[in-house]
Amino acid sequence: MTSEPRWLTDAEQRTWQAYRRMQLLLGAQVSRDLNADSGLSDADYDVLSHLGLSDRNRCRISELADRMLWSRSRLSHHLTRMQQRGLVAREGCASDARCAEVVLTADGLRTLEAAAPPHVDSVRRNFIDLLTPEQQAVFAEIGEVVVRHLSAGAEPRAKKPVRGTA
Amino acid sequence: MTSEPRWLTDAEQRTWQAYRRMQLLLGAQVSRDLNADSGLSDADYDVLSHLGLSDRNRCRISELADRMLWSRSRLSHHLTRMQQRGLVAREGCASDARCAEVVLTADGLRTLEAAAPPHVDSVRRNFIDLLTPEQQAVFAEIGEVVVRHLSAGAEPRAKKPVRGTA
DNA sequence: GTGGCATCGGTGACGTGTCAACCATTTCCC
DNA sequence: GGGAAATGGTTGACACGTCACCGATGCCAC
Numbered sequence: 001m002t003s004e005p006r007w008l009t010d011a012e013q014r015t016w017q018a019y020r021r022m023q024l025l026l027g028a029q030v031s032r033d034l035n036a037d038s039g040l041s042d043a044d045y046d047v048l049s050h051l052g053l054s055d056r057n058r059c060r061i062s063e064l065a066d067r068m069l070w071s072r073s074r075l076s077h078h079l080t081r082m083q084q085r086g087l088v089a090r091e092g093c094a095s096d097a098r099c100a101e102v103v104l105t106a107d108g109l110r111t112l113e114a115a116a117p118p119h120v121d122s123v124r125r126n127f128i129d130l131l132t133p134e135q136q137a138v139f140a141e142i143g144e145v146v147v148r149h150l151s152a153g154a155e156p157r158a159k160k161p162v163r164g165t166a
Numbered sequence: 167m168t169s170e171p172r173w174l175t176d177a178e179q180r181t182w183q184a185y186r187r188m189q190l191l192l193g194a195q196v197s198r199d200l201n202a203d204s205g206l207s208d209a210d211y212d213v214l215s216h217l218g219l220s221d222r223n224r225c226r227i228s229e230l231a232d233r234m235l236w237s238r239s240r241l242s243h244h245l246t247r248m249q250q251r252g253l254v255a256r257e258g259c260a261s262d263a264r265c266a267e268v269v270l271t272a273d274g275l276r277t278l279e280a281a282a283p284p285h286v287d288s289v290r291r292n293f294i295d296l297l298t299p300e301q302q303a304v305f306a307e308i309g310e311v312v313v314r315h316l317s318a319g320a321e322p323r324a325k326k327p328v329r330g331t332a
Numbered sequence: 333g334t335g336g337c338a339t340c341g342g343t344g345a346c347g348t349g350t351c352a353a354c355c356a357t358t359t360c361c362c
Numbered sequence: 363g364g365g366a367a368a369t370g371g372t373t374g375a376c377a378c379g380t381c382a383c384c385g386a387t388g389c390c391a392c
Binding site: 021151 | 184294
């Protein structure tokens with residue numbers, strides 16, 4: 001027989017529940033705002049902004065996937081849709097014919113630049129501006145500890161190595 | 167152009183990025199563990215555990231949706247799938263023929279009880295145990311502030327303070 | 333009662349994410 | 363050089379969530 005598991009204490013339960021609810025509501029609100037302001041989904045904005053921060057607004061597809069922590073197949077599907085909307089374009093790579101690059105189109109760049117200000121505002125209204133600087137610091141530290149732990153992948157339980165993550 | 171938007175400072179950027187990455191990786195890991203250990207999705211476990219905490223393991227469908235912060239249609243679709251797998255059962259309601267209840271089946275209860283210990287363990291390993299008690303307290307406070315803000319703003323349905331179920 | 337209206341829950345269509353399989357190219361190594 | 367394995371990227375089938383809409387029931391004013 002296995003021993004009694006270490007259930008969560010009330011305080012721990014409270015922390016976990018608060019996190020789950022915040023995640024649900026905050027994600028929904030920021031998504032709603034983004035879509036109402038710019039007609040973009042969260043995923044669209046992520047792709048656009050990662051490309052906007054890349055050199056010459058372009059990036060190799062699998063490197064983009066790694067940076068975004070997305071699966072290649074998810075990114076491929078999403079790029080197909082964004083390409084059809086004219087936001088990005090695919091280009092081959094001369095040095096290695098397996099590779100492909102994605103580039104922001106002029107329209108994609110314009111869309112990103114128009115979307116950024118209201119999006120930042122939404123993030124402020126619904127999250128950042130609700131926190132004191134001290135809370136922000138603690139929160140960032142927590143997030144980084146968890147990300148470090150999960151990226152290390154040294155988990156004996158980890159079924160799949162987490163890829164990417166410089 | 168209107169006035170220059172208030173971009174995020176470096177510290178704010180760091181907080182927001184840490185949150186987004188933590189959310190992505192933590193959700194993926196806990197989901198993977200849950201699925202590997204019990205063959206359940208996050209959503210399955212949420213439904214089962216909410217039902218397990220309900221009186222007589224049953225709940226009116228729309229009340230369940232409210233407690234879980236799910237849309238009714240999402241819950242309805244998901245219950246259909248879980249019903250086909252024999253985890254839950256739908257039942258009519260005598261007092262109000264519009265209403266319907268959902269109940270844990272014996273199999274659903276067994277599945278929940280088997281799934282809970284490894285799930286709690288996964289939450290501990292990947293999140294709770296990585297935080298000091300002080301960090302947990304700050305984190306819970308932050309989550310509750312954000313949830314309060316978002317609940318106040320939108321839903322006329324979420325009048326009552328969402329009591330955390332335990 | 334009866335008509336108007338809100339509420340409850342379900343349905344179908346559609347967009348998106350996942351998983352496994354796939355093809356093309358490159359790299360490794362004998 | 364040549365075959366096996368590794369890598370980059372795409373595709374198809376399926377599960378899931380959302381949205382708009384529906385039928386059914388309860389509620390209320392008149």
